Amino acid sequence: MPELPEVETVRQGLLQGILNKTVSEVLIRREGLRYPFPKDLVTVAGCTVTGIRRRAKYLLIDLDDGRVLLSHLGMSGRYTLFSSTDAEAVPQQLLATVNGGVPVSAFGDSTGYGGKHDHLEFIFTDGTRAVYTDPRRFGIVDLFPSEEEAIQPLLSSLGPEPFDPWSAVDLARALQRRKTAIKLALLDQKTVVGVGNIYACEALHRSGISPTRKANGFVRANGKPTVALERLTDHIKEVLSEAIASGGSTLNDFAAVDGTMGYFAHAFQVYGREGLPCTKEGCGGVVRRLVQSNRSTFHCPSCQR
Numbered sequence: 001m002p003e004l005p006e007v008e009t010v011r012q013g014l015l016q017g018i019l020n021k022t023v024s025e026v027l028i029r030r031e032g033l034r035y036p037f038p039k040d041l042v043t044v045a046g047c048t049v050t051g052i053r054r055r056a057k058y059l060l061i062d063l064d065d066g067r068v069l070l071s072h073l074g075m076s077g078r079y080t081l082f083s084s085t086d087a088e089a090v091p092q093q094l095l096a097t098v099n100g101g102v103p104v105s106a107f108g109d110s111t112g113y114g115g116k117h118d119h120l121e122f123i124f125t126d127g128t129r130a131v132y133t134d135p136r137r138f139g140i141v142d143l144f145p146s147e148e149e150a151i152q153p154l155l156s157s158l159g160p161e162p163f164d165p166w167s168a169v170d171l172a173r174a175l176q177r178r179k180t181a182i183k184l185a186l187l188d189q190k191t192v193v194g195v196g197n198i199y200a201c202e203a204l205h206r207s208g209i210s211p212t213r214k215a216n217g218f219v220r221a222n223g224k225p226t227v228a229l230e231r232l233t234d235h236i237k238e239v240l241s242e243a244i245a246s247g248g249s250t251l252n253d254f255a256a257v258d259g260t261m262g263y264f265a266h267a268f269q270v271y272g273r274e275g276l277p278c279t280k281e282g283c284g285g286v287v288r289r290l291v292q293s294n295r296s297t298f299h300c301p302s303c304q305r
């Protein structure tokens, strides 16, 4: 599943590939993904992309007519960009059609699955194409006026972003009354957005904090963060920044927006390393896996207390 760093990588890729470009056509090959597509999705044709932002794991594509195209990659969504030269190299005119006239994807050799999971395609006036592929179909696409962003149901209840100005003081305020395990509190999108399973494990390991400790134990009686919580906050920012810098990381079949299927391998320190020696110098412990709220937690009982 793409986590925040992957989504940020996609944002940066789209920024390079489609910013200031004008959509000439939208090809829609099914009714929807997790939810039905907005009825007016085809009206994105004619709009120019004026910005690409990210809120939590939502991509927010600003259009010059004052609307926002929201895209969430779900479990397996990805965008692949094709230049006009790439697109011209693929014979488009001989294709069968689906959905009352929409040609089937011609890009299956690049996007995988013979193109049958290329559900959406944005064609730009310069011939660039952005193909959205999503085999598991948990992705979300929505379209709304920018003035409604604050009340958009998917966005309105999200917690703070994990980068500045977010601090240990903010985290302490969110954890003050939480008796749940610290790791589960970090996964709660109302505490902070975008700290998924992998990066919660990594940040706790780096901080030497057991994932099962109670969240409110990291808040002093006066509501201020403990030293451990300050360290954890720094490490959350650090692990996410490092992953963004290295182009995100992958576990599944998730590809970056660079026109290829290639993706970045990222060496995790604790995630997925059950039974292997702890990577911390001098620790000598062994990484264990436990299940919290149906999710695997990887941790080192020797150095995480």
Ligand SMILES: [Zn+2]
Binding pocket: 278, 279, 280, 283, 284, 285, 286, 300, 301, 302, 303, 304
């Ligand atoms: Zn260790």
